[in-house]
Every structure is written in structure tokens, then in C-alpha cells.
Amino acid sequence: MGSRESTPMSRTATGVSYPAMSFSRSDIANLSYFLAIARHRNFRRAGVELGVSASALSHSLRGLEERLDVRLLNRTNRSVTLTAAGEALLAEIADPFERIDAAVDTLNRFRGSPAGRIRLNVPDQAAIHLLAPVMPAFLDRYPDVEIDLCVNNSIVDIVNQGFDAGIRFGGTVPADMIAQRLTRDLRWVVAGSPAYLERFGIPQHPEDLQDHRCVQIKLGDDRTYSWEFDRGEETLSISVPGRISMNDSETAVALARHGAALIYATEESVAAEVARGELQLVLTEWASLDDGLHIYYPGRRQLPVPLRLLIDLIRELNPIGD
Template sequence: MTKPSLADLEAFAVVATERSFRRAADLLGVSRSALSHRMRKLEEQVGLRLLNRTTRSVSPTDAGSRLLSRIGPVLRNLDSALDTLAVDRGSPSGVLRINADRGAARLMLRHIMPTYLARYPDVELDLVSEGRLVDIVDRGFDAGIRLAEAVPQDMIAVRISDDLRFLAVASPDYVSRFGKPVVPDDLLRHGCIRQRLPSGKRYRWEFEKHGQEIAIDPPGALTLNDNDLMIEAATRGLGIAYVPETAAHDSLAAGRLTAILEDWCPPSSGLMLYYPGHRHVPAALRALIDLLKEPDTKAALLSGLR
């Protein structure tokens, strides 16, 4: 048996973890055809089929799963060993992969990443924005950024923002035509802009006042899955939207939107950067965590959330 190269084993681990030649090829910076050829060559070298392929998916065979379980820790230990050189060199390097929702990704790009990339030019940042919550370990991410309530309990979390809140908003024109709801149940008689979650379910609007909690699935002819689109629809008078206050800040300040049921919209948990505690923390991630804890960075994030 010809001994596989380390590069081919690393490529196999990415394919088997991502379960997609397209995503794996994008992460590795190669074409799908070239990656597929490498995997067939690897299977010839070991004399076993390692991947089940269909026209729509790819998954490890039993032999592939066993190989992945054995080489996964080895590859992580290798990354850890190489990462220790960053300490001697005085600057982190390598790829830092972070998964975040769109709002958190935008916040990081505006207020954190310019400083981080200027300070650590040898780091390659891979910031993936997606609405659905993913298993960052299974998907090969170093860290994730989500609201505190969504962070898995087995993760180490670092707070990167104060509490946030969701706010019901509508255009002044809508309010003048249809009136302003006073209590959450009034929404049942209005046209609302509903939100479709990545899971496919519609988001229930949550309100609270003096310990009384109310969750409403509001009526409405329009359903969207993006905060910016919901804000635009609300500014055009298409209904009442329920969005993060930070996302609607500019429209509220400019008078294009007005807040509704403000006293029923208390702050909720803020954003957290989180990562698995059972693995070595890469130097690039440690550098980001240290940056997030700096007073100037905290001030920049706070201003970005207003």
C-alpha cells in the first residue's frame, strides 16, 4: 500500500466532515473535479472505498468513518503543534474559521476585523455567515458568534456585546392609516411582516412586561427571512416588523420607522463568541479573544450596536 500524503488525508477529512465536494473544494481552494480525483487516488492507495458518492451528496463509508475518527485527533494535534510556533514567532498565523449570523458578521466586519487583520497580517480569516445554527465542531469552525441563548451549553463563551432587544417597528404612514398597537394582542388586528426561520418555521414574536410574557404568531400577507428586507418592507408601509433594534437604528433615527410596543420589548441576551473547551485554542483565536476584551474594542462594539 502506498502511503497517502498528509495533504490528501487533510483533504479527505474536510470532505468527510463537510459531506460536500463543493463546500470542501471551496474551503481547500481547489476545483471539485481536482478534489474528486484526489479522493479516488487516496482510495486506490489504501485499497478501500472511503466515501459514498451520489449525484447530490457524499458521506464517509464505515471504513471512511473509522479513518476520520483516527486521523481527526492527529490532524488537530498537528495544528496545535504548529500553532505553538506562533508564540515563538510572536504573531499568530494560519486560517481562523468563524461561523456567525449575518448581523454578527456585519458587526465584526465593521468594528473588529479591520483592526484584527491589520494587527495580524499572517492570519487568513474565513468568516461564514448563515442563519441556521450549526455544530461548529462538526463543520470544522474554530468559533461561532450567536446570541447567548443559542450558544450550546458545552461551549466556552465570551461576551462581545451588551444585551440586545427586538423591537416592533412600522412606518409613520402605516401608523397614521391603521393606528398604533397598545398591547401585543392588538397585533392580531394588524398586517405584520412575518419572519421565516432557517428551520422553516415562522418566528413567534416574544413580548414581556412586569413579568407577563406573551408569544404571538402574528397575521400578515408577507413573510421574509432577512432583517434588512423586513426593515425595508416596513419603511414602505407594508406592515409591522419585529427586528433587532440595532438593525433598525438608522431607519428609526431618520424617522422612516417608529417604534411600537416599546415598553413590551425588554432587552434580551447579547452576542457571544464561543468555542469548544476540550480542544487547544489556536493562537489566531486567542488573539481575537484578547482583542475583543480590549476597552477600545468594547467601546467600538457598543457604538456599533446603537
């Protein structure tokens, strides 16, 4: 009788045997793809995080499922969910992969030049007044670090969207995140062009804004922000009138400069226009002091070295000042 080549078997605790499986390098890469999809529940968002196309991810995951001989994901046109097997796999491999990421970040500290990519989600004011002034020095110091910057004034879930960190005003940072202050508290002021103020008059009290045109500030959940004012112990929150609403501060400054309406903004965002005489501050004795800009990120993993270096440089150069 001829000999027959045997298939290696692995035995479970119940005594049932299954064919043993060896992992290839591509399987390790595919497992990292699986983790990204599990975090986002979305192939496109996972692809943005990883820098690959959604179709490439789908092909890789299909190959992994075929090799494992088990379905990990339920896919429809509208959703991606984990199967029971997918949930079990996620529970087993999430922590080891996070430890690998942390180990790589630790090794970066011993490199002659730190490397990697930072994905940041920031409002336009932070991009213009905080990051833009420090970028030349950062790029010179760390030539192997890439910055992927998404300027978005709406509040987003940075974890689900695949960002390493976000920057927001202190009062809007999600409570489940670790936050570090990057600037001092900022003054919020009302400004208008000389032409507008000559035509409509200068408000003497916040309540006078009810007789003015104002640019309304849209929040991330589509609510309209009420302008806040402080004078001594007195505080006011005014729902101002206005037919223009937006969530872009630089466009609001341009509208005010051309005389369309009054705007409510941080003093830093209108400082250049005020210095040139294009805008004039009003109600200055009512200017409200509020939390400055903070960088925030999930607390479940070690802070990536390039991100820590960026935070250190912002504090060193202090572009907004004390």
C-alpha cells in the same frame, strides 16, 4: 542462479506478511483531504474548507486509495460514506492530525505576526453591528490573517460546513458547542414608519398587533417566530399576522422604513433609522430583553490563535456598547 531484488515485507501480529509501504509528502496531504471529507461526507463542502475544488479532492483520494490498495470511501451521486477501512483509518489518524493543528496554533503565538484564515458563519446583524466596526482595526493589527465570512441568518452545522466558529444569539447556540458572550443582552423592539403609524394607528398593547401588518420572522427550520414581550412579571408570545416573511433583518428594516409593515428587531438594528426619524418605536414598555450575541465553536480542539485574537478585539472595542 542470478540474484533477485527482494521486496521489503512487514509482519503483522498474526504472522502474515505484507509488502511494506513508505509514505510520501503527497500522502500526508491526501490524508488531510481524507479527514476533511470524512468530517463533511461531502466533497464540495470539504473543498470549501480546504480551498480546493471537489474534482481535485476526488483525484487526490483516488490516488491515495490506489497507493494504499484499499478503498476508503463509498461514493454515489447522493452520498459519501466511509468503508470499514476508511473508518479504521479515521480512528487512527484523526487525533494525531488534531494535535498537529494544535501545535501549529501554538507556534503562531511566537510569530511576529499571527497568520491563518478564519471561517465564520454569522447572522446579518452580527456582521453589520459587531464585525464591521472592528474589521478595520483587525486588518491593521493582523495583516497575515484572512477572514472568510458567510452571512447567513439560518442556523447551520458549523462543523459539517467547515467553519471555525459561528455567531448567534445566546438562546440559539447549539448545546454541544462552547460559547463565549460578545455583547450585553439586547432589547427587542417593534418599529414602524411615521407614515405607517399615521395610516394604521399606534398599537397600545401587544394584542393590538393582530390588527396590523407585520413582517414575519422565518427561523432556520422554516418555522415562524412569535414576537415576545415583557412588562414586569407579565410575558407574552404573539403570533403576529403578516403576508411578508423573511430571515433577513436589514431587508425587514427597509420594508418598515418604506411603510410596508411593522417589524420586530433589536434596538441596535433600527437605531440609525429611529435617530433620523425614518422609524418610530412602539410598545417600548413591553420591550423584551434577551441573550446577546455569542461566538461558538467545537470544544474538541484548541481555539485557533487568529480566532482568539478576533474575540479579544471585539471585547476591547465593544462596538455595541454596555
